[in-house]
Amino acid sequence: MILAAAGEDAALVFIEIGAVALGLAVLARFAGRLGITAIPFYLLAGLAVGEGGIAPLDVSAEFISLSAEIGVLLLLLVLGLEYTADELRHGLRGGLVPGGVDAAVNFTPGLGAGLLLGWDLTTAVLLGGVCWISSSGVVAKVLSDLDRLGNRETPAVLNVLVIEDLAMAAYLPVVAALVAGRDLADTAATVSIALAAVALVLVVALRWGERLSALLAGGSDEALLLAVFGLTLLVGGLAQEVQVSAAIGAFLVGLALSGPVQARAGALVEPLRDLFAATFFLFFSFQIDPGDLPAVVLPAAALAVVTGAGKLVSGHAAARPLGVGPRGRLRAGTALIARGEFSIVIASLGAGTDHGDELGALAAAYVLLTAVAGPVVAKYADRLPLPGAHAPAPSPAASSDGRGLS
Amino acid sequence: MPEVTEIRLPGVGVRHEYTTADGERVGVVSHRTGRREIVVYDREDPDKTRSVLHLSPDDTRTLAELLGAPHLSEALASVQRLEGLAIDWITVPQGSRFVGSTIGDGQFRSRTGASIVAVVRQNTPLPSPGPDHRFEAGDVAVAVGTQEGLTQLRQLIDT
Numbered sequence: 001m002i003l004a005a006a007g008e009d010a011a012l013v014f015i016e017i018g019a020v021a022l023g024l025a026v027l028a029r030f031a032g033r034l035g036i037t038a039i040p041f042y043l044l045a046g047l048a049v050g051e052g053g054i055a056p057l058d059v060s061a062e063f064i065s066l067s068a069e070i071g072v073l074l075l076l077l078v079l080g081l082e083y084t085a086d087e088l089r090h091g092l093r094g095g096l097v098p099g100g101v102d103a104a105v106n107f108t109p110g111l112g113a114g115l116l117l118g119w120d121l122t123t124a125v126l127l128g129g130v131c132w133i134s135s136s137g138v139v140a141k142v143l144s145d146l147d148r149l150g151n152r153e154t155p156a157v158l159n160v161l162v163i164e165d166l167a168m169a170a171y172l173p174v175v176a177a178l179v180a181g182r183d184l185a186d187t188a189a190t191v192s193i194a195l196a197a198v199a200l201v202l203v204v205a206l207r208w209g210e211r212l213s214a215l216l217a218g219g220s221d222e223a224l225l226l227a228v229f230g231l232t233l234l235v236g237g238l239a240q241e242v243q244v245s246a247a248i249g250a251f252l253v254g255l256a257l258s259g260p261v262q263a264r265a266g267a268l269v270e271p272l273r274d275l276f277a278a279t280f281f282l283f284f285s286f287q288i289d290p291g292d293l294p295a296v297v298l299p300a301a302a303l304a305v306v307t308g309a310g311k312l313v314s315g316h317a318a319a320r321p322l323g324v325g326p327r328g329r330l331r332a333g334t335a336l337i338a339r340g341e342f343s344i345v346i347a348s349l350g351a352g353t354d355h356g357d358e359l360g361a362l363a364a365a366y367v368l369l370t371a372v373a374g375p376v377v378a379k380y381a382d383r384l385p386l387p388g389a390h391a392p393a394p395s396p397a398a399s400s401d402g403r404g405l406s
Numbered sequence: 407m408p409e410v411t412e413i414r415l416p417g418v419g420v421r422h423e424y425t426t427a428d429g430e431r432v433g434v435v436s437h438r439t440g441r442r443e444i445v446v447y448d449r450e451d452p453d454k455t456r457s458v459l460h461l462s463p464d465d466t467r468t469l470a471e472l473l474g475a476p477h478l479s480e481a482l483a484s485v486q487r488l489e490g491l492a493i494d495w496i497t498v499p500q501g502s503r504f505v506g507s508t509i510g511d512g513q514f515r516s517r518t519g520a521s522i523v524a525v526v527r528q529n530t531p532l533p534s535p536g537p538d539h540r541f542e543a544g545d546v547a548v549a550v551g552t553q554e555g556l557t558q559l560r561q562l563i564d565t
Binding site: 082083084087090091136140144147148149150151152153154155158159161162263324325327328331382 | 415
């Protein structure tokens with residue numbers, strides 16, 4: 001009945017979505033061949049099919065917009081699922097100082113740039129967040145692709161990601177409240193509710209996560225997938241109702257799950273996340289007016305350089321306490337340069353603000369630059385000159401040649 | 407036994423490292439997915455690895471076995487699951503004409519179709535004996551083949 005009534009529209013929607021999905025598949029393969037993340041390509045594709053692009057879509061925009069919202073929730077759910085409660089506790093214990101350095105040297109340039117561009121404080125804080133958070137997806141892939149999981153500096157890099165993860169738990173609700181807040185008192189109230197909710201869930205997750213997960217553990221994979229998906233949307237929706245962003249609700253669901261359920265849910269949700277997250281990236285740049293881009297290229301490039309150097313400082317600060325040498329500290333920093341999914345999630349929160357359009361365009365250009373350049377710089381980190389080193393660097397060509405096992 | 411250190415890799419798994427008697431630093435990265443990586447550290451830059459070997463869960467089992475886990479029992483277990491294959495323990499008696507000759511000399515496989523996969527000598531298993539293995543009286547040949555082939559092999563060795 002429904003299909004019959006909307007027959008013609010449905011046909012058009014299917015054709016448009018099918019064509020877009022196939023296009024994204026081609027891009028994902030191309031990115032895989034180049035050995036980089038597909039996110040920049042999704043963003044470029046979004047520009048092409050958006051308003052003012054070369055092949056604008058109109059019929060399916062509504063569907064894509066809803067899928068994009070679900071994509072954000074799933075991205076954050078999987079981020080929450082990524083680390084065990086134990087890893088979070090350990091990260092908190094040892095990572096506060098490097099995490100603080102990381103925030104200071106990467107968040108601040110973004111915030112400053114926003115203010116210099118004449119934006120309001122809220123949008124500038126969002127830009128700070130865009131520059132701050134490394135892409136855990138890209139970083140983990142870079143470390144694995146470059147065979148660096150065995151390296152001494154790698155735990156430091158991963159710990160920075162854990163701390164950024166936890167920092168997001170506080171940052172996201174605060175900015176969501178800033179964006180939604182009408183006046184100071186209102187904002188303050190929302191922020192306190194949000195932070196209290198986050199703190200509560202964190203404590204519950206770290207203390208009783210196992211018992212909560214045991215409730216979900218029974219039953220088939222199908223039942224678990226539906227339960228986790230349902231819980232994520234439900235908690236996300238409830239969080240949105242009380243002005244805490246839906247994304248943070250999803251993130252907290254991920255954090256609260258632990259043990260075998262966490263691993264199973266992660267494996268089950270990931271394909272779903274890939275599907276919806278691709279539409280999220282597409283939709284994000286879909287909304288960008290290509291006319292806004294030329295104006296933001298220069299600031300984006302400048303920010304990429306400054307915060308790229310910022311990540312070198314983060315890597316240095318994180319790897320040093322582990323007794324890693326200068327060469328390894330530099331590798332740690334370069335691995336962290338890539339920004340990706342979370343920068344886009346943060347930028348999308350600002351869609352409704354006065355300078356939201358410019359923020360979106362700037363974030364897209366910035367992510368494009370860092371997500372492509374980051375893995376390349378990381379790959380050649382051993383050939384970079386060591387800052388402030390007078391000892392001759394070991395010849396990278398001689399030592400990285402593949403003699404031995406592989 | 408050298409000291410093994412354990413390092414957490416958040417989101418990835420765990421890494422164990424130790425130093426070999428030769429002074430090489432070796433590590434095993436255990437992914438949560440069951441994949442393993444064996445890494446050998448660089449001598450010039452001890453923070454990075456010189457070579458990495460990627461292992462699937464199956465590869466890991468194979469390697470562990472090659473490195474000394476009981477080879478024989480695994481082979482027997484897998485054989486016993488197969489239909490149409492049988493396994494037999496055949497003692498080489500004092501008067502057998504094969505005492506003092508090698509497995510190669512006996513041409514057992516071409517005569518009977520059954521393979522000798524191990525020899526047990528005085529309760530010590532010798533897995534995968536080569537064709538140049540020389541039988542002593544009292545050796546127990548562990549052979550795999552069809553029921554028929556094994557009967558032939560037993561008759562051959564008994565005479």
